[in-house]
Amino acid sequence: MKHKDIAKKNRITQAVLNIVNEEGITSLSFGKIAKQAKVSSGTPYIYYKDKTDMLSNIYVEIKKLMDDGLAKKIENVSSTEDKLFEAVKHFAENFKKYPKERQFMFSLQNNHRLISESARALGMELAKPLFDLYSVAIEQNILKTNEVEIINVMLFAPVKWLIEDNPDVSNEKIQEVIVYSINSIIKDR
Amino acid sequence: MKHKDIAKKNRITQAVLNIVNEEGITSLSFGKIAKQAKVSSGTPYIYYKDKTDMLSNIYVEIKKLMDDGLAKKIENVSSTEDKLFEAVKHFAENFKKYPKERQFMFSLQNNHRLISESARALGMELAKPLFDLYSVAIEQNILKTNEVEIINVMLFAPVKWLIEDNPDVSNEKIQEVIVYSINSIIKDR
Amino acid sequence: MKHKDIAKKNRITQAVLNIVNEEGITSLSFGKIAKQAKVSSGTPYIYYKDKTDMLSNIYVEIKKLMDDGLAKKIENVSSTEDKLFEAVKHFAENFKKYPKERQFMFSLQNNHRLISESARALGMELAKPLFDLYSVAIEQNILKTNEVEIINVMLFAPVKWLIEDNPDVSNEKIQEVIVYSINSIIKDR
Amino acid sequence: MKHKDIAKKNRITQAVLNIVNEEGITSLSFGKIAKQAKVSSGTPYIYYKDKTDMLSNIYVEIKKLMDDGLAKKIENVSSTEDKLFEAVKHFAENFKKYPKERQFMFSLQNNHRLISESARALGMELAKPLFDLYSVAIEQNILKTNEVEIINVMLFAPVKWLIEDNPDVSNEKIQEVIVYSINSIIKDR
DNA sequence: AATGAATGAGCGTTCATTCAT
DNA sequence: CATGAATGAACGCTCATTCAT
Numbered sequence: 001m002k003h004k005d006i007a008k009k010n011r012i013t014q015a016v017l018n019i020v021n022e023e024g025i026t027s028l029s030f031g032k033i034a035k036q037a038k039v040s041s042g043t044p045y046i047y048y049k050d051k052t053d054m055l056s057n058i059y060v061e062i063k064k065l066m067d068d069g070l071a072k073k074i075e076n077v078s079s080t081e082d083k084l085f086e087a088v089k090h091f092a093e094n095f096k097k098y099p100k101e102r103q104f105m106f107s108l109q110n111n112h113r114l115i116s117e118s119a120r121a122l123g124m125e126l127a128k129p130l131f132d133l134y135s136v137a138i139e140q141n142i143l144k145t146n147e148v149e150i151i152n153v154m155l156f157a158p159v160k161w162l163i164e165d166n167p168d169v170s171n172e173k174i175q176e177v178i179v180y181s182i183n184s185i186i187k188d189r
Numbered sequence: 190m191k192h193k194d195i196a197k198k199n200r201i202t203q204a205v206l207n208i209v210n211e212e213g214i215t216s217l218s219f220g221k222i223a224k225q226a227k228v229s230s231g232t233p234y235i236y237y238k239d240k241t242d243m244l245s246n247i248y249v250e251i252k253k254l255m256d257d258g259l260a261k262k263i264e265n266v267s268s269t270e271d272k273l274f275e276a277v278k279h280f281a282e283n284f285k286k287y288p289k290e291r292q293f294m295f296s297l298q299n300n301h302r303l304i305s306e307s308a309r310a311l312g313m314e315l316a317k318p319l320f321d322l323y324s325v326a327i328e329q330n331i332l333k334t335n336e337v338e339i340i341n342v343m344l345f346a347p348v349k350w351l352i353e354d355n356p357d358v359s360n361e362k363i364q365e366v367i368v369y370s371i372n373s374i375i376k377d378r
Numbered sequence: 379m380k381h382k383d384i385a386k387k388n389r390i391t392q393a394v395l396n397i398v399n400e401e402g403i404t405s406l407s408f409g410k411i412a413k414q415a416k417v418s419s420g421t422p423y424i425y426y427k428d429k430t431d432m433l434s435n436i437y438v439e440i441k442k443l444m445d446d447g448l449a450k451k452i453e454n455v456s457s458t459e460d461k462l463f464e465a466v467k468h469f470a471e472n473f474k475k476y477p478k479e480r481q482f483m484f485s486l487q488n489n490h491r492l493i494s495e496s497a498r499a500l501g502m503e504l505a506k507p508l509f510d511l512y513s514v515a516i517e518q519n520i521l522k523t524n525e526v527e528i529i530n531v532m533l534f535a536p537v538k539w540l541i542e543d544n545p546d547v548s549n550e551k552i553q554e555v556i557v558y559s560i561n562s563i564i565k566d567r
Numbered sequence: 568m569k570h571k572d573i574a575k576k577n578r579i580t581q582a583v584l585n586i587v588n589e590e591g592i593t594s595l596s597f598g599k600i601a602k603q604a605k606v607s608s609g610t611p612y613i614y615y616k617d618k619t620d621m622l623s624n625i626y627v628e629i630k631k632l633m634d635d636g637l638a639k640k641i642e643n644v645s646s647t648e649d650k651l652f653e654a655v656k657h658f659a660e661n662f663k664k665y666p667k668e669r670q671f672m673f674s675l676q677n678n679h680r681l682i683s684e685s686a687r688a689l690g691m692e693l694a695k696p697l698f699d700l701y702s703v704a705i706e707q708n709i710l711k712t713n714e715v716e717i718i719n720v721m722l723f724a725p726v727k728w729l730i731e732d733n734p735d736v737s738n739e740k741i742q743e744v745i746v747y748s749i750n751s752i753i754k755d756r
Numbered sequence: 757a758a759t760g761a762a763t764g765a766g767c768g769t770t771c772a773t774t775c776a777t
Numbered sequence: 778c779a780t781g782a783a784t785g786a787a788c789g790c791t792c793a794t795t796c797a798t
Contacts, residue, residue: 005778024300026215030772040780042774051772110299111213144369149351150362154369157346162338173339180333180343184373192798193761219789229763231791240789383757402678404593408793418759420795429793488677489591522747527729528740532747535724540716551717558711558721562751570777571782597768607784609770618768 009047011037013058017100025107025114056119059108062101063123066094071129080137081186087130088155088178095163096174106164143185154185198236200226202247206289214296214303245308248297251290252312255283260318269326270375273344276319277367281348285363288356295353332374343374387425389415391436395478403485403492434497437486440479441501444472449507458515459564465508466533466556473541474552484542522563532563576614578604580625584667592674592681623686626675629668630690633661638696647704648753651722654697655745659726663741666734673731710752721752 015037019028030051034041048054073086095102108115134148143151158177162169204226208217219240223230237243262275284291297304298312323337332340347366351358393414397406408429412419426432451464473480486493512526521529536555540547582604586595597618601608615621640653662669675682676690701715710718725744729736 008779024302026300026303029770031770034781041772041782042780043778045773046778107299110296111215113213113216145365147362147365149355149358150347150366150369153347153350153354153366154373157350158342160350161342161346165342166338169338173336176334176336177339177342180339180373184343184369197762218787220787230789231764232762234790235761386758402680404678404681407791409791412760419761419793420759421757423794424757485677488674489593491591491594523743525740525743527733527736528744528747531725531728531732531744532751535728536720539720539724539727543720544716547716551714554712554714555717555720558717558751562721562747575783596766598766608768609785610783612769613782 008037008039008043012039012044012047012054013061016054016058017104020104020107021100025104025111052114052116055108056115059105059115060119060122062098062105063126065098065101066091066105067126074129074133080133080140080142081182083133084137084155084186085178085182087133088159088181089175091156092159092163092174092178095160096167096169096171099167102163106160142187144187145185151185155181193235197226197228197232201228201233201236201243202250205243205247206293209293209296210289214293214300241303241305244297245304248294248304249308249311251287251294252315254287254290255280255294256315263318263322269322269329269331270371272322273326273375274367274371276322277344277348277370278364280345281352281363281367284349284352285356285358285360288352291352295349331376333376334374340374344370386415386417386421390417390422390425390432391439394432394436395482398482398485399478403482403489430492430494433486434493437483437493438497438500440476440483441504443476443479444469444483445504452507452511458511458518458520459560461511462515462533462564463556463560465511466537466559467553469534470537470541470552470556473538474545474547474549477545480541484538520565522565529563533559571613575604575606575610579606579611579614579621580628583621583625584671587671587674588667592671592678619681619683622675623682626672626682627686627689629665629672630693632665632668633658633672634693641696641700647700647707647709648749650700651704651753652745652749654700655722655726655748656742658723659730659741659745662727662730663734663736663738666730669730673727709754711754712752718752722748 012033015033016028018036019032023032030041030044033044037043044054048057070087070090073090074083077083077086112120131148131152134151137143137151138146138148145151158181159174162174162177201222204222205217207225208221212221219230219233222233226232233243237246259276259279262279263272266272266275301309320337320341323340326332326340327335327337334340347370348363351363351366390411393411394406396414397410401410408419408422411422415421422432426435448465448468451468452461455461455464490498509526509530512529515521515529516524516526523529536559537552540552540555579600582600583595585603586599590599597608597611600611604610611621615624637654637657640657641650644650644653679687698715698719701718704710704718705713705715712718725748726741729741729744
């Protein structure tokens with residue numbers, strides 16, 4: 001793909017994110033996308049097969065963006081406890097850094113008919129390193145529970161909801177919530 | 190005079206819940222509602238002014254259903270800590286008991302353009318007793334934090350996400366998560 | 379029909395006239411009529427077979443109202459010239475006196491599918507005395523033309539248009555226009 | 568790039584005119600337009616923003632068509648009296664030449680809620696040369712009245728009504744009516 | 757006689773998608 | 778590649794009309 005084309009594709013992606021953010025996923029239409037991205041109404045079909053394909057691709061792209069850099073941060077600390085902390089902090093930071101992307105991502109998770117099965121699966125796969133980390137923690141017996149489901153919700157649900165409710169929440173509050181979350185499932189020493 | 194058929198109105202409500210549950214809020218249309226509820230396409234307009242009015246009314250109705258009985262349960266226990274526990278348990282139970290209603294409720298909270306301002310306000314108002322309880326707990330100095338935002342997400346986000354992710358999650362897991370949540374913000378004694 | 383019923387029927391008629399006047403014939407609906415007349419949506423069907431029947435009946439009623447008293451006024455003057463003058467003045471006065479009725483009447487003449495053939499025919503018939511008067515005038519050879527079509531438009535079109543354009547036009551202007559109209563087709567003596 | 572199909576737009580315009588002519592403005596719907604013009608139901612929206620925009624544009628177009636050539640005809644004669652005669656004759660001819668357009672134009676003038684304010688204003692503006700001519704005539708003191716309202720109705724109402732009542736009226740009758748009209752407001756010499 | 761809930765056809769409009777250019 | 782005119786199904790909603798009460 002040429003430079004020009006990439007720019008055009010990016011404009012489309014940005015338009016999608018803007019519209020979902022400002023008007024909600026229910027208001028997203030190809031007409032609005034084309035207008036805001038300043039392309040013709042047929043252009044998105046060059047890059048994507050149909051609406052589902054477009055949303056699926058953008059979804060996966062965003063999932064990767066959100067994930068990007070996590071592995072490195074985890075490697076940089078030694079204890080599993082710290083790794084878990086870094087993981088939660090990583091996503092919290094990205095949720096704040098990319099508010100539109102976060103909104104879009106969760107909008108699609110709540111309306112899963114809008115994306116393809118495979119895109120959903122791919123999204124799940126990206127979370128594998130995290131679940132591997134949970135397994136390590138369980139093996140090391142540092143957690144109060146062995147259930148990954150429970151570990152996951154205790155670590156991520158509070159901070160996710162906090163930022164969703166108020167995207168401009170202070171970093172201090174975010175940190176505080178993460179500490180509570182980590183402590184809620186780490187065994188007392 | 191032909192009486193308004195409550196059964197018909199209920200069929201409409203159920204159809205709305207079913208469709209939002211199975212296909213997502215983006216797929217909800219009057220055509221589908223009419224077909225599933227086995228009423229004519231004009232019938233919903235006898236009960237509701239327009240789509241926003243319909244969704245708003247069902248939303249408030251469900252909010253009340255979810256809330257119903259909470260006050261009594263809180264009164265039945267004496268310590269604030271127990272009251273908090275009962276409150277979280279109450280909603281967790283109702284989220285499990287009324288999975289369609291839960292889905293619908295959160296779908297509309299994530300797409301608040303679909304309901305009226307007043308319905309949103311009314312929904313918020315119903316949560317007031319809960320926030321009053323937070324205030325009491327803060328005054329009694331039994332919590333690690335004074336921020337209601339933080340209290341709220343620590344108590345409710347994990348269990349909400351848990352049930353959302355897997356509506357058939359066992360009661361044991363739910364209980365476990367609630368315990369972690371409560372402990373995460375209650376001061377150690 | 380009982381007193382009560384007549385009152386109800388009148389409320390319906392008035393509602394029809396008001397709506398056509400304020401919002402135009404295109405906005406006339408049974409829903410609006412029922413609401414404004416404070417009757418149920420089914421009530422007009424007791425008095426009228428359907429919409430066409432209702433409009434047709436009101437149309438003929440109004441035609442009669444507009445006509446009412448003309449014969450007497452014509453009898454009261456002796457010369458044919460004066461009779462013509464009285465006739466034009468009569469309608470001009472009624473157009474001013476019953477502005478809603480005038481509007482309604484001409485709205486239906488411009489949208490003749492809205493009333494029945496027979497109602498239209500009946501409306502035409504009411505104009506017969508006027509056309510008889512034209513015949514008399516032609517026989518007496520006091521007019522510049524023998525064509526009733528021409529006589530009719532010269533006498534009525536200007537004053538009709540004047541009042542339509544500006545329902546609050548002064549009586550002086552109306553009189554002036556009628557004089558020009560009469561003079562335009564009466565032979566100079 | 569597929570060019571906008573002017574033939575298609577014309578078919579839409581013609582369908583609008585036909586329907587208003589045959590069934591009245593109240594019967595005009597996009598369904599009928601699409602069917603008669605043999606285009607899809609969404610096609611009119613390529614050319615027009617909405618129904619009001621469509622009717623407004625066609626209205627202005629027709630107003631221009633009706634006006635076209637008037638200025639030249641007026642220039643070709645010298646006396647103001649002749650200019651007035653030419654003006655009336657011009658519109659009478661066009662009313663006969665374009666019966667559907669005439670019907671449509673007056674239908675919209677009688678239902679002015681159906682077109683935009685600006686379209687109405689533009690339509691009025693086109694009549695300005697005519698009203699300028701009235702002013703000249705008044706200044707030259709050749710008329711029996713100084714009221715433009717009166718001049719206008721005396722000149723145009725009869726011939727308009729004549730053609731409206733019977734679109735196939737003979738040219739002789741039209742001429743006759745125009746002569747009466749002109750004479751009715753021109754001072755005797 | 758009168759009501760008003762219910763109907764379903766039709767309304768104006770938007771939409772994802774196609775395809776000639 | 779890219780355009781944007783064109784499509785036709787579906788949308789939210791209104792309507793005249795019916796009929797059980």
